[in-house]
Amino acid sequence: MIDLDRIRAETPAAARRAYLHNAGAALMPAPVLAAQVRHLELEAELGGYAAAAAEAGRLEGVYDSVARLLNAGREEIALVENATVAWQMAFYSLRFAPGDRILTAEAEYAANYVAFLQVARRIGAEIAVVPSDATGELDTAALEAMIDARVKLIAITWVPTNGGLTNPAAAIGRIARRHGIPYLLDACQAVGQMPVDVEAIGCDMLSATGRKFLRGPRGTGFLYVRRGLLQRLEPPMIDHFAAPWVAREEYRLRDDARRFETWENNYAARAGLGVAVDYALGLGLEAIQARCQALSARLREGLARIPGAVVRDLGRSPSAIVSFTLAGRAARDMVAEAARAGIVIGASEPTSTRIDAERRGLGSVLRASPHYYNTEDEIDRLLTLCAA
Known part of the structure; x- marks a missing residue:
């Protein structure tokens, strides 16, 4: 079982922002x-x-x-x-x-x-x-x-x-x-x-x-x-x-x-x-995986209910990296808007995975990657921003 209170206490920055960019560079815990x-x-x-x-x-x-x-x-x-x-x-x-x-x-x-x-x-x-x-x-x-x-x-x-x-x-x-x-x-x-x-x-x-x-x-x-x-x-x-x-x-x-x-x-x-x-x-990698999957599933399910939001993920067992686009909202602009709201996400360009991007006709996509120290409330904050 993940002791979320202890983990967040050992991640002080988590109290100041919803950090959902762990596939880029995660927040280090205090002991690290x-x-x-x-x-x-x-x-x-x-x-x-x-x-x-x-x-x-x-x-x-x-x-x-x-x-x-x-x-x-x-x-x-x-x-x-x-x-x-x-x-x-x-x-x-x-x-x-x-x-x-x-x-x-x-x-x-x-x-x-x-x-x-x-x-x-x-x-x-x-x-x-x-x-x-x-x-x-x-x-x-x-x-x-x-x-x-x-x-x-x-x-x-x-x-x-x-x-x-x-x-x-x-x-x-x-x-x-x-x-x-x-x-x-x-x-x-x-x-x-x-x-x-x-x-x-x-x-x-x-x-x-x-x-x-x-x-x-x-x-x-x-x-x-x-x-x-x-x-x-x-x-x-x-x-x-x-x-x-x-x-x-x-x-x-x-x-x-x-x-x-x-x-x-x-x-x-x-x-x-x-x-x-x-x-x-x-903490145990099985427990970490279960927590990551639960949070990313909550985000994907919430995005599916937002008009104009399209989840761009593939595969039978999706990872904790959630890729999506929002109609009429450029990825880089959305990253900046999220930052102003105290939410950290990223964007991925077609040049990172050119063959897949060309095959699927993808431009820049938003990338949110929750980790075990994130909360359901932080996922919901991002969803509210996307729906605004």
Whole structure:
């Protein structure tokens, strides 16, 4: 059971505004902020090196926390600056040849898709977009039919940036494993709002951020790489932390996923990330998911009753990201109007998910993403504003 009073007390800004932009960057709870401030104060007092040494046990524990969150081994976890770096380190570690195929989804995120385009331009690899089924989810039967000897990667965004969609990550994983194809899962907007089990999903690599539904600091992210694949991947960039310089003409990659890290990092942010992960684990991801689903369902149902409001979400099991449009009201104008009313929402442009936007004829859409610390009253406040 979610103790909403305690959680809101530990989120002071929640008393000052209805914050419904958690798919962008959620409000950090007080313990996360305190962990960062504490480490910064240590750095100011002792210097950065001594502070890291003093907190070595706590900082090492972040790997264990993330591993528990994902049901992974700590040696399969790399901590990096953000989800994009995590995804790029995994993707650019793979070796493609002319004619190799990358399978992806219609709702793939722009940052990932431009990387596909770069590899296609540089090397001659091919991008194949798997069609969606009638619900808007990736069509797993179509995915199966598209697999041949040239497919070298399946790369999917689990919860896209808009559209409310939750792609069938585990079903995709079963197909990938059956055919022995590496599977890279962008879980940026899934982690923190639902349980994530890499063994059940069957992904080989998974990238995520701290700032969204995990309620961690900006500038934090992590990468999971399955140990069976890890030893076959050489990162696109290395330093002497990822690959110690063992002889004049030789370096040796680390045996664990930290081969994807660099020596320097933001230890204060890392401390905050660890507390954010532990905070979510303490509440329970099943309870968090249930609360998120209830609040987003209330918002969708309320929007359906407002003339001129159109919910733009897809899929059988919508996520906590509610995408919608309001007739005669531009998305950016509505975001500003909401802010004046003390309500924080966002907008998503077609360039974020160009293929899906073009297929559905979407322009800018409003994006509200409630989290477990939000209240039903806050959802109703947004609905009242939309109906005005």
